Amino acid sequence: MNDLLVERILVAVEQVPRGRVVSYGDIAELVGTGPRQVGSVLAQWGGDVTWWRVTNAAGELPAQLRAEAARRWAAEGIEVKPNGRGCRIAAYRVDLPAWATAYEQATRHLPSG
DNA sequence: ACTATGACAGACG
């Protein structure tokens, strides 16, 4: 995996404020790659960032991560859906323009950025 | 080059 791409993805994740979430697709669009790459990067380096603020388009995470994510979410006021599978992304999704701006600032120091 | 595989997404039955 391209180091710069990994860096961009991790930075994008870190720009998501406490109590908010984004989808893999949102990050993919922002950094210019596919959503599957975002998943791959988080699978490998997710331990270093706020991975629980990144869900799929339905506000869910894979089963192995649900328990830990639920704890993290509770700590920042994100409520789990009744079915226990995820959160209402419509309610907690970040403000995309503000997030994109924060991302631009944070990546200003990177090559060709 | 071709195929298979992912923490994905959207369309469809």
Added chain:
DNA sequence: TCGTCTGCCATAG
């Protein structure tokens, strides 16, 4: 609300 299929992009055989 489930499967299934297709599109997606990067890696590994």
